[in-house]
Amino acid sequence: MNRAEYPAPLRSLxxxxxxxxxxxxxxAERIALWMVQSPDSHPESxxxxxxxxxxxIQPCERCGFFSEANLCPLxxxxxxxxxxxxxxxxxxxxxxxxxxxxxxxxxxxxxxKISPLDHVGPESLRIPALLQRLREHPxxxxxxxxGADVEGEATSHxxxxxxxxxxxxxxxxxxxxxxxxxxxYADELTLSxxxxxxxxxxxxx
Amino acid sequence: xxxxxxxxxxxxxxxxxxxxEPGINLIVxxxxxxxxxxxxxxxLLLRLQSPRTSRLGEIIRHNERGLLVDGHFKAAHLQxxxxxxxxxxxxDSVEQRTASEYLKLGRVVWFSNQDVELVRxxxxxxxxxxxxxxxxxxxxxxxxxxxYEKCLRSRNLLLKAPVPRWREIQAFEEPLVTAGEQLIKSxxxxxxxxxxxxxxxxxxxxxxxxxxxxxxxxxxxxxxAEALAAARPEDTRLRMTTAGPHRxxxxxxxxxxxxxxxxxxxQRTLVLSLRLSAARLLEAHHAEPPLLxxxxxxxxxxxxxxxxxxxQLPKNAQQIITTTRREWxxxxxxxxxxxxxxR
Ligand SMILES: Nc1ncnc2c1ncn2[C@@H]1O[C@H](COP(=O)(O)OP(=O)(O)OP(=O)(O)O)[C@@H](O)[C@H]1O
Ligand SMILES: [Mg+2]
Ligand SMILES: [Zn+2]
Numbered sequence: 001m002n003r004a005e006y007p008a009p010l011r012s013l014x015x016x017x018x019x020x021x022x023x024x025x026x027x028a029e030r031i032a033l034w035m036v037q038s039p040d041s042h043p044e045s046x047x048x049x050x051x052x053x054x055x056x057i058q059p060c061e062r063c064g065f066f067s068e069a070n071l072c073p074l075x076x077x078x079x080x081x082x083x084x085x086x087x088x089x090x091x092x093x094x095x096x097x098x099x100x101x102x103x104x105x106x107x108x109x110x111x112x113k114i115s116p117l118d119h120v121g122p123e124s125l126r127i128p129a130l131l132q133r134l135r136e137h138p139x140x141x142x143x144x145x146x147g148a149d150v151e152g153e154a155t156s157h158x159x160x161x162x163x164x165x166x167x168x169x170x171x172x173x174x175x176x177x178x179x180x181x182x183x184x185y186a187d188e189l190t191l192s193x194x195x196x197x198x199x200x201x202x203x204x205x
Numbered sequence: 206x207x208x209x210x211x212x213x214x215x216x217x218x219x220x221x222x223x224x225x226e227p228g229i230n231l232i233v234x235x236x237x238x239x240x241x242x243x244x245x246x247x248x249l250l251l252r253l254q255s256p257r258t259s260r261l262g263e264i265i266r267h268n269e270r271g272l273l274v275d276g277h278f279k280a281a282h283l284q285x286x287x288x289x290x291x292x293x294x295x296x297d298s299v300e301q302r303t304a305s306e307y308l309k310l311g312r313v314v315w316f317s318n319q320d321v322e323l324v325r326x327x328x329x330x331x332x333x334x335x336x337x338x339x340x341x342x343x344x345x346x347x348x349x350x351x352x353y354e355k356c357l358r359s360r361n362l363l364l365k366a367p368v369p370r371w372r373e374i375q376a377f378e379e380p381l382v383t384a385g386e387q388l389i390k391s392x393x394x395x396x397x398x399x400x401x402x403x404x405x406x407x408x409x410x411x412x413x414x415x416x417x418x419x420x421x422x423x424x425x426x427x428x429x430a431e432a433l434a435a436a437r438p439e440d441t442r443l444r445m446t447t448a449g450p451h452r453x454x455x456x457x458x459x460x461x462x463x464x465x466x467x468x469x470x471x472q473r474t475l476v477l478s479l480r481l482s483a484a485r486l487l488e489a490h491h492a493e494p495p496l497l498x499x500x501x502x503x504x505x506x507x508x509x510x511x512x513x514x515x516x517q518l519p520k521n522a523q524q525i526i527t528t529t530r531r532e533w534x535x536x537x538x539x540x541x542x543x544x545x546x547x548r
Contacts, residue, residue, distance in 0.1 A: 114373060116359040122373065150355050150380040158376035 010036065062133065064109030064126055065091045074098075074107060081105045083140040087130070087159065089113050089147060097145065102192035105143075108133065113146060113155040122158065134166055143198055144172040171198040206279065206523045207247060207311070207496055213273035214266040216242040225525060226541040231534065232527045234545030240527035243545075244315075244498040247525060250274040250283055251311040251496065253294070253304055254337070261287050278311050305344060312341045312495035314484040318502050320476040324464045328454035335455060338483045339395050342490055349387040356381035357446055364444045378433055381449070385429045388450045395486075396421040396455065403482035410481075410513045411474045415460035419479075424452035473505060481517050494522035503533040511535070 005011065010032055017028035035041045059065070060072035067073075074080075074094070084105025088094060091109040110125040134142075144159060146152040156172055163170050174197030211222045217239045223232075232240045241257075245264070248256050255264060264287075265272045271288025286293040294301045301307050315337075322330050340347040360377045363369060400419045407417040425432035425448050436448040457464035457475060464475050488494040497518060503511050503526075512535065518524060528534060531542075 114376065116362040116373070116377075117355070121370075150352050150359070150377070150384075153380040153383075154356075154359070154373075154376040157379040158372060161372055161376065 059091065062129075063091075063094075063107045064111060065094050065107065079104075082137060084143065085133070085139040085141070086143045086145050088145050089152065089155075093145065096191055097195070100191040100195065102195040103143075105139070110146075110155070113151045114158055115151045125155075127159075127162075131162075134163070134168070138166065139168060141169045141171060143195070144170065145195075146172075169200065171200050173198055207251075207525075208277045210243070210247055210250065210274070210276040212243070212246045213275075214269040215246055215272045215274065216264055216266060218242065219266065223543055225523070225543075227523055229538060229540040230523070230525045231531070231540045231542045232525060232545060233529070233531050233542060234527075235529060238545040240529075240545060241317075241500050244500050244525060244527060246274050247276070247496065248313050248315060248498055250276045250285060251278060251313050252337075252341070253285060253308065256315040256317070256337070256498075259333075262289050281310055283307065283310065304347075308340075308344065308347070312487045312491060312493075313498060314338075314480055314487065314495045315498050315500070316477070316480045316502050317500040318505060320480065320502070321469075321472050323476045323479060324457055324467070324472045328452070331455040331457075332451075332453060334479070334483075335392055335395060335453075338399075338486070339391050341487055341495070342395060343391050345387070346391050349384045349391070352380060353384035353388055353450065356384060357449070357451055361445045364440055364446070369441065369444075378430070382430045382433065385425075385450050389423050389425070389429065389453075392450070392453060393421050393423070398486055399479070399482045402485045403478045406481040406485070406517055407474065407478035409517055410477060410510060411471075415462075415471075417475060417478055418456075418458040420456040420458070422454040422456050423450065424454075425449055470507075470510075474510065477502075477510075477514060481514075484519055484522065488519050488522070494519040497522050497524040499524060499526040501527050501529065503528055504530075 006014070013032045013035065014025075014028045017023055017031050018025060020028075023031070035043055056068050057066050058068075058070075060067035060075055061070050062075045063072060065072045065074055081104050084103070085108060086097065086103055086105055087108050087110065088097070089110055089112060091111075094107050094109065097103050097107075108126070108130050110127065110130070112120050112125055114120060114122055114125070142163060144156045146156050160170050160172075173191075173194040206227050207225050209222070209224055211220075212218050213220050215221075217237070221239070221243075223243060232243055234240050245255050245257055248254065249261075249264070255261060258264065261272075271286055271291070273284070273286050275282075275284045277283070282295075282297050284293075284295040284298075294304060294307055296307050296310075323334060336346070336350055340350070356377050360374055360381060363374045363377065396419055403419055404417050427435070429449060432448040433446075436446075439447050457479075459467050459471060459475065464472060467475065484495055484497060502514075506514065511533070515535070515538070526534070526540075534540070
């Protein structure tokens with residue numbers, strides 16, 4: 001006797017869902033069954049949204065934030081201060097800084113941090129794009145807003161060393177970010193304090 | 206005080222629950238019945254660390270996925286789940302994102318019949334002792350140690366590249382030095398504080414003529430940043446970091462002579478004194494004695510040393526003592542007994 005199992009289309013949906021981050025077998029099965037059974041599941045619109053996001057969203061070619069065009073609205077915002085550039089690890093770090101309201105300059109997301117143990121070297125980060133930006137539109141101040149863990153620290157020092165040849169001030173967020181976590185976890189008040197109390201990198205030899 | 210301890214899929218235990226009383230608790234049972242494992246569980250519950258191994262994976266019962274320790278310490282309910290994929294800790298049923306609040310609760314000093322390795326084995330064993338005590342004195346020590354080890358592994362990996370990239374290596378030296386300097390400072394302070402306490406305990410147990418002396422031997426003589434810079438040619442040649450607190454040692458002397466030359470009995474007395482000094486220091490620092498876990502240490506002590514040791518233990522500390530034979534302890538000892546024989 002064959003063991004009963006779900007029909008192939010349902011199984012393949014479950015298999016696809018299981019690949020999503022944070023979704024295990026149980027949740028994948030529950031979502032798939034809901035898709036099949038619920039009158040509110042609207043699979044076409046979900047499918048359209050998924051397709052669309054992949055087609056329409058790309059990293060902004062200047063700052064790395066999520067964008068529908070080559071350049072994102074942040075980079076096109078002429079009311080911002082072009083003399084301030086804030087460097088973050090991930091594009092997702094930009095939103096918390098924006099929400100804090102304490103920063104009115106431009107951003108540059110590296111796409112990660114130097115982490116030899118995870119085989120991430122400077123060559124896998126958006127550093128060449130950063131250097132090009134600095135040459136084309138030199139700011140007065142570059143703010144390093146990287147995580148407070150050892151890789152974030154090391155990346156700050158790496159960039160600080162590299163930026164020495166540019167005629168600009170390099171500062172970093174004041175201490176006060178939760179230790180060992182990225183910006184993602186910092187609340188708005190902490191961020192705004194960290195931004196206003198930023199310190200010159202030279203003061204941290 | 207630890208009133209209840211439950212373990213799940215922990216070494217030889219599928220599931221086991223023990224109750225403890227204030228004062229002295231004896232765990233009695235034949236070999237391989239899980240006496241040491243229960244002590245280890247108590248240590249893991251309070252400190253999230255095993256005194257026997259740094260690889261928690263090996264504590265998980267064979268062919269099981271993860272272990273659980275769960276217990277009541279003072280008024281708090283502590284729970285720790287560990288599997289290679291996932292760690293989870295909860296304080297009064299509230300899951301904790303970091304261990305900092307959790308670790309504030311209780312302190313532990315571990316005595317074991319294997320302790321002579323502190324004298325006989327390499328410096329890593331003595332560093333583990335120092336680290337275990339230091340992180341119970343200074344809450345930021347644990348983070349410094351982890352940061353240091355991570356920077357060290359990163360730097361060593363970078364040094365192994367066919368052509369080492371010094372800008373990256375130097376970038377990791379910054380946090381390495383910050384964490385390393387903190388370790389050196391804390392270790393120095395710790396050993397300075399332990400020294401007189403260990404000497405006193407030593408004199409009391411042995412009545413010995415020779416004086417015990419502890420000396421911190423930091424590997425980096427100069428400030429760490431300078432030592433690191435000076436070692437660069439060597440590091441480049443050997444492709445690893447040769448200077449720094451990962452090579453520190455604790456020197457143990459009996460009178461003028463290294464403790465390695467001492468007799469069996471002298472060495473056992475010495476390590477007991479070390480552990481006792483840790484207990485005394487933790488008691489003084491936190492105004493509360495640590496939980497004392499004594500694993501099978503009475504077998505190798507003569508009668509007078511057994512009595513002297515019991516006498517030296519902080520009076521109002523809760524103690525859990527394992528032994529294969531009840532008669533190794535003084536018959537008049539008032540103790541709550543947990544018998545594993547019938548298990
Ligand atoms: N991960 C594991 N899974 C299953 N069993 C284990 C595991 N680790 C250790 N054991 C077993 O647990 C048993 C109990 O070990 P434990 O060291 O606690 O015994 P003990 O009562 O202290 O013995 P002794 O008196 O010899 O010191 C041993 O038989 C050991 O082989
Ligand atoms: Mg044992
Ligand atoms: Zn942009």
